[in-house]
Amino acid sequence: MHRKLVLFDIDGTLVRVGSVNRRVLGDALIEVYGTEGSTGNHDFSGKMDSAIIYEVLEHAGLDRREIAGRFDRARETYIALFRERTTPADITLLGGVRELLDELSGIPGVHLGLLTGNFEESGRHKLKLPGIDHYFPFGAFADDAILRTELPAIAVDRAARLTGTSFSPSETVIIGDTSHDIGCARVLNARSIAVATGNFSMQELAAHNPGALFENFAATGEVITEILNTQSSLPS
Numbered sequence: 001m002h003r004k005l006v007l008f009d010i011d012g013t014l015v016r017v018g019s020v021n022r023r024v025l026g027d028a029l030i031e032v033y034g035t036e037g038s039t040g041n042h043d044f045s046g047k048m049d050s051a052i053i054y055e056v057l058e059h060a061g062l063d064r065r066e067i068a069g070r071f072d073r074a075r076e077t078y079i080a081l082f083r084e085r086t087t088p089a090d091i092t093l094l095g096g097v098r099e100l101l102d103e104l105s106g107i108p109g110v111h112l113g114l115l116t117g118n119f120e121e122s123g124r125h126k127l128k129l130p131g132i133d134h135y136f137p138f139g140a141f142a143d144d145a146i147l148r149t150e151l152p153a154i155a156v157d158r159a160a161r162l163t164g165t166s167f168s169p170s171e172t173v174i175i176g177d178t179s180h181d182i183g184c185a186r187v188l189n190a191r192s193i194a195v196a197t198g199n200f201s202m203q204e205l206a207a208h209n210p211g212a213l214f215e216n217f218a219a220t221g222e223v224i225t226e227i228l229n230t231q232s233s234l235p236s
């Protein structure tokens with residue numbers, strides 16, 4: 001029997017979210033801070049939602065203490081607006097993802113979770129709309145830590161509590177579309193699988209030495225073979 005913990009990123013890996021996300025964040029920040037800062041043109045890829053809020057507001061000249069003082073309200077406002085305004089048409093389920101999750105979830109000993117910079121409630125909403133949230137009984141989210149590199153240990157810990165299994169690094173796989181996801185795998189010395197369906201090209205991802213690299217998840221069988229591969233990623 002296999003023994004594998006497979007942790008998926010959300011944006012650019014499982015789904016692509018339309019411009020509604022940026023508009024909603026901007027509106028939430030205007031409501032709470034009176035400015036959206038650099039929300040309109042900021043690079044969000046692979047970053048924690050919490051870090052994005054700080055970065056875009058710091059660009060507008062707010063200091064960290066000012067941001068922290070109203071952060072919880074900003075987070076709640078963003079999540080509420082996101083759930084209210086995002087419709088199924090705003091979410092594109094990426095090619096091969098449903099088949100991949102279907103097949104993986106049917107393999108005994110394989111456990112799926114989330115490892116994402118999203119806040120849990122908005123992140124799960126992105127998965128509920130295309131009907132894939134139920135594949136992920138647990139995860140680690142932007143609500144759990146300041147740095148994304150702190151999330152892998154939290155996800156592994158939750159997996160252990162939920163399944164009763166302590167997954168070793170060689171039994172853990174982290175899947176994502178950015179260098180940040182590959183970096184998370186490196187923190188654990190787990191295997192990383194990168195997919196170029198987000199904002200990073202094949203070439204950009206290859207430069208970060210992922211354990212495996214795919215253009216997309218259309219070839220489900222090949223992706224599953226790489227996920228079940230027992231080697232951990234080599235240190236770069």
Ligand SMILES: [Mg+2]
Nearest residue numbers: 009011012177
């Ligand atoms: Mg991503």
